[in-house]
Amino acid sequence: MTGLSVRDLRVVFDGFVALDGVDLEVPEGDVRFVIGPNGAGKTTMIDAITGLVKATGHVGFDGQDLLGRKVHRIARLGIGRTFQTAAVFEELTVLQNLDIAAGWGRRAVSLLRARRGVPPEVGKALETVRLSAVRDQPAGTLAHGQKQWLEIGMLLVQDARLLLLDEPVAGMSHDERDATGELLGVLSRDRTVLVIEHDMDFLRRYARTVTVMHAGKVLSEGSVAEVQADPRVQEVYLGRGAS
Amino acid sequence: MSPRLRTFAGFGITALLLFAVAPLVLGDFRLGLLAKYLCFAIVAVGIGLAWGRGGMLALGQGVFFGLGGYAMAMHLKLADAGPGELPDFMTLYGQLDALPWWWAPFANPVFALLATVLLPMLVALLLGLLIFRRRVRGAYFAILSQALAAAFAILLIGQQGTTGGTNGLTDIQGFFGYDLNDPVNRRMIYFIIATALLLMLLAAWQLMRSRYGELLVAVRDAEERVRFLGYDPANVKLVAYVVAAGMAGLAGALFVPAVGIISPALIGVVPSIEFVIGVAVGGRASLAGPAIGAIAVAWAKTALSERVPSAWTYFEGLLFVLPIVFLPGGIASLVRLRRRRTAEAPAAPALEKVPS
Numbered sequence: 001m002t003g004l005s006v007r008d009l010r011v012v013f014d015g016f017v018a019l020d021g022v023d024l025e026v027p028e029g030d031v032r033f034v035i036g037p038n039g040a041g042k043t044t045m046i047d048a049i050t051g052l053v054k055a056t057g058h059v060g061f062d063g064q065d066l067l068g069r070k071v072h073r074i075a076r077l078g079i080g081r082t083f084q085t086a087a088v089f090e091e092l093t094v095l096q097n098l099d100i101a102a103g104w105g106r107r108a109v110s111l112l113r114a115r116r117g118v119p120p121e122v123g124k125a126l127e128t129v130r131l132s133a134v135r136d137q138p139a140g141t142l143a144h145g146q147k148q149w150l151e152i153g154m155l156l157v158q159d160a161r162l163l164l165l166d167e168p169v170a171g172m173s174h175d176e177r178d179a180t181g182e183l184l185g186v187l188s189r190d191r192t193v194l195v196i197e198h199d200m201d202f203l204r205r206y207a208r209t210v211t212v213m214h215a216g217k218v219l220s221e222g223s224v225a226e227v228q229a230d231p232r233v234q235e236v237y238l239g240r241g242a243s
Numbered sequence: 244m245s246p247r248l249r250t251f252a253g254f255g256i257t258a259l260l261l262f263a264v265a266p267l268v269l270g271d272f273r274l275g276l277l278a279k280y281l282c283f284a285i286v287a288v289g290i291g292l293a294w295g296r297g298g299m300l301a302l303g304q305g306v307f308f309g310l311g312g313y314a315m316a317m318h319l320k321l322a323d324a325g326p327g328e329l330p331d332f333m334t335l336y337g338q339l340d341a342l343p344w345w346w347a348p349f350a351n352p353v354f355a356l357l358a359t360v361l362l363p364m365l366v367a368l369l370l371g372l373l374i375f376r377r378r379v380r381g382a383y384f385a386i387l388s389q390a391l392a393a394a395f396a397i398l399l400i401g402q403q404g405t406t407g408g409t410n411g412l413t414d415i416q417g418f419f420g421y422d423l424n425d426p427v428n429r430r431m432i433y434f435i436i437a438t439a440l441l442l443m444l445l446a447a448w449q450l451m452r453s454r455y456g457e458l459l460v461a462v463r464d465a466e467e468r469v470r471f472l473g474y475d476p477a478n479v480k481l482v483a484y485v486v487a488a489g490m491a492g493l494a495g496a497l498f499v500p501a502v503g504i505i506s507p508a509l510i511g512v513v514p515s516i517e518f519v520i521g522v523a524v525g526g527r528a529s530l531a532g533p534a535i536g537a538i539a540v541a542w543a544k545t546a547l548s549e550r551v552p553s554a555w556t557y558f559e560g561l562l563f564v565l566p567i568v569f570l571p572g573g574i575a576s577l578v579r580l581r582r583r584r585t586a587e588a589p590a591a592p593a594l595e596k597v598p599s
Contacts, residue, residue, distance in 0.1 A: 050471065075470065080471065096457045112449070113453055114449075115454055
């Protein structure tokens with residue numbers, strides 16, 4: 001099958017079980033939200049998929065086995081991620097950030113030349129994430145929301161087919177959230193998107209499917225309505241405020 | 244002025260200073276000193292690339308400077324001695340009746356010249372593969388490279404019979420057929436060194452403005468982030484480290500005819516630190532800063548040592564601490580500050596903090 005397939009994923013830190021046998025299927029083109037209380041293992045799951053932490057079990061994407069590969073090899077298979085606190089190259093301009101993201105496959109000769117103009121995929125990404133106006137500014141001077149968009153833009157030029165977004169709208173204003181939500185819709189046209197999110201309002205509006213995690217396990221899965229109706233979910237998570 | 248025009252003007256002025264003003268203004272003795280400083284400047288250009296742009300605090304460039312210097316000096320000693328003869332110091336200590344096997348290839352001028360640059364690069368490549376693949380960085384990288392400089396100097400000292408030990412390779416008379424005692428030929432050496440410095444600055448300029456240069460800054464500032472974009476940062480750093488080693492080797496090779504000696508005291512821990520001090524004073528992330536800083540510090544060392552010999556060490560310590568605390572961008576950042584005040588232009592990728 002295509003899309004992301006996670007089976008029996010386990011991560012143990014010094015005896016602490018962070019992920020305790022997670023199973024997850026995200027079909028191609030889905031916008032899957034992963035929610036859960038703090039410490040449920042959401043970010044750890046992304047870390048395991050992208051090779052940052054050691055894990056056992058099985059992670060597959062488009063028929064490729066991911067576990068055990070190095071971080072940069074996994075990235076080359078078309079898996080891209082963002083971070084809770086936006087990680088952009090602050091001293092480089094927006095354009096330079098995007099150009100670097102587009103470049104792991106470049107040959108040595110082209111690396112040793114200066115960039116001339118704007119590569120087409122970079123120009124397209126600038127439009128998509130609405131940063132054309134600030135493309136020559138250092139990324140460090142961008143507003144918080146713009147940095148998150150820049151990261152998403154970097155995933156676009158990287159040509160990632162699986163996007164793992166870690167709390168992309170945390171700290172964003174209302175308008176920025178709406179813009180990000182629309183962006184998710186655009187992204188999912190030819191990509192698979194997995195979003196970790198705490199914002200319930202944002203989730204209701206933009207999630208196609210939802211996975212609820214708790215204590216390193218998948219607790220519930222389904223549409224937003226199905227998940228909200230699940231009594232176990234209400235008990236550990238939604239019950240405390242949203243229902 | 245556009246940045247491009249400014250760069251060309253900068254290169255033009257540098258060339259004018261090096262090729263016209265300095266030879267006219269300075270006497271033979273001072274010009275000889277300047278030739279020596281320019282060698283340090285070539286090392287500094289490489290350190291600027293590795294440290295300023297790549298975040299690798301290379302505290303052991305003396306190793307590569309020494310490899311280049313010894314490769315050149317071995318050839319010149321063999322040439323001085325004449326075909327089939329042993330270099331003077333070998334017969335002097337009387338331990339050897341035949342040339343050691345690893346000396347033999349250096350009799351060939353082409354081999355020796357290539358070795359001055361390629362040998363340091365090869366060593367840097369092997370070291371770099373071990374160091375960067377294992378993700379050694381920051382202070383650990385600095386300590387490791389410093390230890391290598393110490394080890395290399397000790398190794399050379401221990402091999403009195405084949406390397407000249409503490410004395411090093413001294414009293415070099417000729418340079419590919421030219422008599423080094425002739426002031427005209429010493430002047431020629433100066434011009435060769437000045438040309439080399441200009442070429443190295445050009446090479447560093449191209450590397451810094453290239454896509455690779457942007458990538459190197461990205462690796463310096465967020466090494467882990469770069470992995471998620473599909474790059475192996477170890478390879479990115481390796482290129483800068485190897486290039487810096489090649490520049491240090493070239494500088495060492497040119498130092499030998501300029502000064503007439505290479506010895507462990509010139510390539511060990513202390514000189515390795517002095518290379519870095521020059522770069523820190525000048526501004527490690529800029530193009531011209533490291534070269535200017537290296538020349539300024541070497542000049543200050545001579546000037547101060549001529550007057551108050553004991554004070555230099557303390558002054559040197561201050562020179563390392565003060566720029567890092569108060570002026571992390573070095574002399575170069577003063578220029579940039581002025582420029583920014585006159586025109587609100589976006590700054591070039593500069594460095595405002597010491598890499599952890």
